[in-house]
Amino acid sequence: MNLPVMLRAENNPIYSDDQDMSTLHEAEVTILGAGPYGLSCASHLQNAGIEARVFGPTMSFWMRHMPQGMCLRSNWEASFIPDPSSAYTLDAFCAAMGNHCPKPIPLERFVAYGQWFAERAVRDHDPRQISLIQREGSGFRVTLEDGHSFLTRRVVVAAGIQPFENYPAEFKHLSRGLASHSSEHDDLSRFRGKRVTVIGGGQSAFESAALLRENGAEVEVICRQVSPNWVGVHPRLHHLGLVSRMLYAKTDVGPAGISRLVAAPRVFRRFPRWFKTPVAYRSIRPAVAGWLKPRLDGIPIRLGRHVAEARETGSQLTLKLDDGATQTSDHILFATGFKVDVARYRFLAPDILRQLEMHDGYPLLRAGLESSVAGLHFAGKPAAWSFGPILGFVSGAGFASRELLRKISKNRQAGPGGSAAR
Numbered sequence: 485m486n487l488p489v490m491l492r493a494e495n496n497p498i499y500s501d502d503q504d505m506s507t508l509h510e511a512e513v514t515i516l517g518a519g520p521y522g523l524s525c526a527s528h529l530q531n532a533g534i535e536a537r538v539f540g541p542t543m544s545f546w547m548r549h550m551p552q553g554m555c556l557r558s559n560w561e562a563s564f565i566p567d568p569s570s571a572y573t574l575d576a577f578c579a580a581m582g583n584h585c586p587k588p589i590p591l592e593r594f595v596a597y598g599q600w601f602a603e604r605a606v607r608d609h610d611p612r613q614i615s616l617i618q619r620e621g622s623g624f625r626v627t628l629e630d631g632h633s634f635l636t637r638r639v640v641v642a643a644g645i646q647p648f649e650n651y652p653a654e655f656k657h658l659s660r661g662l663a664s665h666s667s668e669h670d671d672l673s674r675f676r677g678k679r680v681t682v683i684g685g686g687q688s689a690f691e692s693a694a695l696l697r698e699n700g701a702e703v704e705v706i707c708r709q710v711s712p713n714w715v716g717v718h719p720r721l722h723h724l725g726l727v728s729r730m731l732y733a734k735t736d737v738g739p740a741g742i743s744r745l746v747a748a749p750r751v752f753r754r755f756p757r758w759f760k761t762p763v764a765y766r767s768i769r770p771a772v773a774g775w776l777k778p779r780l781d782g783i784p785i786r787l788g789r790h791v792a793e794a795r796e797t798g799s800q801l802t803l804k805l806d807d808g809a810t811q812t813s814d815h816i817l818f819a820t821g822f823k824v825d826v827a828r829y830r831f832l833a834p835d836i837l838r839q840l841e842m843h844d845g846y847p848l849l850r851a852g853l854e855s856s857v858a859g860l861h862f863a864g865k866p867a868a869w870s871f872g873p874i875l876g877f878v879s880g881a882g883f884a885s886r887e888l889l890r891k892i893s894k895n896r897q898a899g900p901g902g903s904a905a906r
């Protein structure tokens with residue numbers, strides 16, 4: 485299928501005469517996002533001879549929205565960004581760098597790995613942000629942050645979870661200087677000498693608490709759970725050869741047994757919802773890596789409690805807990821996770837959102853990660869409602885890439901009638 489020739493400056497108000505349009509031609513597939521999913525999908529499509537252009541800064545969520553000093557919770561094998569020939573694994577990266585990579589994997593090392601992967605496994609990468617995606621003809625018009633625009637047959641949204649921060653509504657009245665979400669910080673040293681209350685019961689809450697203390701803050705954690713869910717505290721279970729392989733998939737998502745089930749997203753998708761929902765929750769409930777335990781020694785952790793009320797008193801906060809206890813704090817840090825709602829992707833035009841079938845903020849996807857808007861695909865966490873929890877982790881990127889490739893190759897073989905417009 486040939487797309488109509490790109491709109492020219494004279495009939496497109498976003499162009500000025502001096503803009504160079506020569507570099508912007510219509511694209512077959514446009515991938516929005518250069519995190520692990522966008523990069524992996526691009527490498528698979530390009531390797532198969534499909535023209536795929538990637539937009540956005542490389543690994544920016546990991547660089548700007550996670551704290552320096554953090555380590556990945558996912559294990560080594562589950563932290564590879566998949567490429568079709570498995571040439572660009574973490575092992576290959578470490579070998580190329582000539583150095584040993586510690587475990588757990590430090591954030592900065594993973595970011596460097598992503599950049600190394602992007603340089604080698606992906607062509608046609610443009611760091612500009614996409615500001616708008618609209619329906620046009622049987623494809624889409626993509627507009628970049630600088631106003632340039634072009635037509636594309638398909639769009640793969642691999643934009644991650646950053647706009648989905650779950651900031652508790654009851655605390656929205658607090659000034660942002662006194663309260664923030666964990667994803668707003670890449671450097672926790674700004675809290676040196678401050679008293680910080682961390683809210684949450686997962687990895688992000690506990691690791692932030694450890695990092696805050698190591699950065700000279702006085703820190704306390706308040707967590708609704710009566711006991712944290714520790715993971716990786718029975719390492720022997722992972723070293724039983726065949727038995728371990730039967731219990732745990734390499735994708736490293738979910739507990740023994742369930743791990744295998746959720747590692748097969750095409751199968752998982754076919755199960756009834758009453759089965760999928762609890763299994764998915766069990767796989768991604770708030771949990772904390774066992775290796776953090778020693779770093780939490782001496783940090784007060786109030787289990788089974790929550791903040792019932794927070795008031796600003798001058799430059800501080802007075803917090804009232806559900807048991808009536810009160811305390812003061814300089815800052816409250818919500819490590820309360822993310823809640824997918826693709827309507828919060830500001831680049832999706834209203835006409836697309838109107839046509840998008842969704843459930844609870846997730847797009848409903850069919851084979852090829854394709855949404856109800858033909859030619860519009862979602863990779864990463866937004867695909868988790870349809871394909872299961874591994875889509876929220878780096879280890880799901882291999883499945884996403886293969887699934888996308890299968891769909892696009894099949895439609896190409898079907899010829900013009902098998903295009904995105906179907």
Ligand SMILES: Cc1cc2nc3c(=O)[nH]c(=O)nc-3n(C[C@H](O)[C@H](O)[C@H](O)COP(=O)(O)OP(=O)(O)OC[C@H]3O[C@@H](n4cnc5c(N)ncnc54)[C@H](O)[C@@H]3O)c2cc1C
Nearest residue numbers: 517519520521540544545556557558614643644864877878
């Ligand atoms: C604190 C924390 C720790 C985590 N630890 C792990 C872990 O150990 N292991 C694991 O597997 N997962 C972990 N995760 C989950 C992690 O977010 C996902 O695995 C991973 O980011 C998924 O990759 P992605 O490509 O879908 O998203 P991202 O890595 O978020 O990439 C999305 C990219 O899209 C780009 N983008 C967004 N909007 C636009 C636009 N309009 N135009 C162009 N580009 C755009 C962004 O710049 C970003 O680079 C963690 C998450 C958090 C918050």
